[in-house]
Amino acid sequence: MLTARRAGAIDSGTGVAGMRGALRLDEPMARHTSWRAGGRAQRYFVPADAEDLQCFLRGTPSEEPLLWVGLGSNLLVRDGGLRGMVISTARLNACHFIAERAIVAQAGTSCARIARLAAQLGLTGAEFLAGIPGTLGGALCMNAGAFGGETWELVGSVETIDRQGGRRRRERPDFEVGYREVRGPADEWYLAAELVLATDPEGGGIDRIKALLGRRAELQPMGQPSCGSVFQNPPGDHAARLIDVSGLKGFSIGNAAVSEKHANFIVNRGGATAADIEALIEHVRCTVAERHGLWLKPEVRIVGEAPGH
Numbered sequence: 142m143l144t145a146r147r148a149g150a151i152d153s154g155t156g157v158a159g160m161r162g163a164l165r166l167d168e169p170m171a172r173h174t175s176w177r178a179g180g181r182a183q184r185y186f187v188p189a190d191a192e193d194l195q196c197f198l199r200g201t202p203s204e205e206p207l208l209w210v211g212l213g214s215n216l217l218v219r220d221g222g223l224r225g226m227v228i229s230t231a232r233l234n235a236c237h238f239i240a241e242r243a244i245v246a247q248a249g250t251s252c253a254r255i256a257r258l259a260a261q262l263g264l265t266g267a268e269f270l271a272g273i274p275g276t277l278g279g280a281l282c283m284n285a286g287a288f289g290g291e292t293w294e295l296v297g298s299v300e301t302i303d304r305q306g307g308r309r310r311r312e313r314p315d316f317e318v319g320y321r322e323v324r325g326p327a328d329e330w331y332l333a334a335e336l337v338l339a340t341d342p343e344g345g346g347i348d349r350i351k352a353l354l355g356r357r358a359e360l361q362p363m364g365q366p367s368c369g370s371v372f373q374n375p376p377g378d379h380a381a382r383l384i385d386v387s388g389l390k391g392f393s394i395g396n397a398a399v400s401e402k403h404a405n406f407i408v409n410r411g412g413a414t415a416a417d418i419e420a421l422i423e424h425v426r427c428t429v430a431e432r433h434g435l436w437l438k439p440e441v442r443i444v445g446e447a448p449g450h
């Protein structure tokens with residue numbers, strides 16, 4: 142288990158000269174994931190801005206594992222923690238209008254903020270982002286979508302950064318985009334994106350956002366820590382339906398439970414470990430496979446070490 146030092150201690154010895162962001166040791170990832178569970182990160186860096194991040198990456202050993210984190214709303218960190226470095230995009234959150242129909246946002250900008258800004262500018266197409274409780278970087282990585290919209294439908298271009306701090310503008314054809322999956326150039330991460338929207342002569346974007354949020358509140362267990370939908374929908378069906386008809390609503394392991402309200406959500410009823418959640422994910426997969434002959438594919442990203450490793 143990766144727990145050698147005091148949680149959240151400021152790293153004085155292994156930082157990079159000139160660094161302006163905050164570097165922490167043994168940072169509890171339960172603070173940075175929407176499941177509010179899981180182990181610690183060995184090193185956790187919050188760059189002050191993109192230039193600070195470039196400088197930091199240039200001074201980071203090339204063999205050190207890197208994991209990028211936005212709002213942790215699609216992430217399960219195992220209880221044994223994460224080796225290497227977590228880069229948080231929390232402070233990379235500039236977002237502005239650049240041209241007639243385009244918005245540029247940094248990776249750490251919340252999806253909700255982009256949706257609101259677009260609506261206020263009289264643009265349409267980004268309303269679905271309003272209810273996705275993550276960042277633009279996470280949405281680009283996952284091709285997050287809802288109510289018929291998908292993140293990459295909006296992308297004009299992206300800016301990426303590599304391990305050496307090199308920044309590049311990349312165009313849409315540099316990426317293979319699918320349902321909750323995106324493949325792009327190896328060892329590059331998102332710094333920002335240009336989103337191209339449509340004009341909305343009738344207005345009403347804010348009302349559409351309110352309606353979508355209302356719909357979510359009806360369908361989803363909003364008050365309990367979760368990661369949203371745990372499994373991808375199989376072609377032509379819904380994971381939630383398969384889980385529901387397998388009799389799994391309310392089934393629990395430890396303090397992790399299949400939501401009574403939405404069967405594709407696993408909620409933390411208070412004090413669930415990452416091991417509880419992962420065991421429940423496996424139980425759901427096995428039960429659905431036995432009853433329906435298909436293996437659900439997790440949409441959530443499971444990272445880190447099991448305890449004892």
Ligand SMILES: Cc1cc2nc3c(=O)[nH]c(=O)nc-3n(C[C@H](O)[C@H](O)[C@H](O)COP(=O)(O)OP(=O)(O)OC[C@H]3O[C@@H](n4cnc5c(N)ncnc54)[C@H](O)[C@@H]3O)c2cc1C
Pocket residue numbers: 175208209210211212213214215216230248272273274275276277278279280281282283284285286287329330331332361363367368369370442
């Ligand atoms: C209540 C609830 C409802 C949800 N509803 C939806 C929904 O309707 N539709 C949907 O698609 N998802 C939904 N989700 C899941 C989640 O919000 C999305 O997947 C979101 O896009 C994740 O963003 P994040 O910033 O939290 O990413 P994280 O969880 O922090 O990271 C997710 C992945 O993205 C990678 N990543 C993060 N930032 C970067 C970056 N800058 N560059 C490269 N990789 C990066 C991480 O390494 C990780 O692999 C929901 C979650 C919750 C809790």
